[in-house]
Amino acid sequence: QSVLTQPPSASGTPGQRVTISCSGSSSNIGSNTGNWYQQLPGTAPKLLIYSNNQRPSGVPDRFSGSKSGTSASLAISGLQSEDEADYYCAAWDDSLNAWVFGGGTKLTVL
């Protein structure tokens, strides 16, 4: 049971826009920023979005993040086949004094 809640799966066709939600609480997303990680099949995770909506250098602007209250969202526009991966949200939890992850969302490009 993950502290942050994500849908287990999402899907879209090439060119579409998809969003992935991440629901938390006042002790994590509600009081701290959220980060998103992309894990391509068989590889280590990679930082995708930090501080709710910032993209590291090299991440396409098709990827965007947002936060509202105790929830965060990842949006992917102009979906491409290479976006097929697992996506994880993460945030610091003040009550647990620990980083917490969502359970991950498997994105399928149809």
Added chain:
Amino acid sequence: QVQLVQSGAEVKKPGASVKVSCKASGYTFTSYGITWVRQAPGQGLEWMGWVSTYNTNTNYAQKFQGRVTMTTDTSTSTAYMELRSLRSDDTAVYYCARDGGTFDPWGQGTLVIVSS
């Protein structure tokens, strides 16, 4: 370029210990902490803890307290994670990541199999 290279796969018996290494290059080692995350087969990511490379302070997830030790060797820019009293459900890929408030980049992962 910034890179973290981890030690190779391990097979251990229940009750044994494992020590995974993570060698950093391409940046000043003591300017960032190191976080350890594990991923059981087919499962999600689980944060295990963090070690400061500046003063060796640590912060372990409650689940692993008493069973894990995270250390660093600044002379070789290497971080270590030792997990003791291994159980079958410790079978997982263990990742290190540079921690400056975000986990970036990650090591390639070390598979640890616990089996009798």
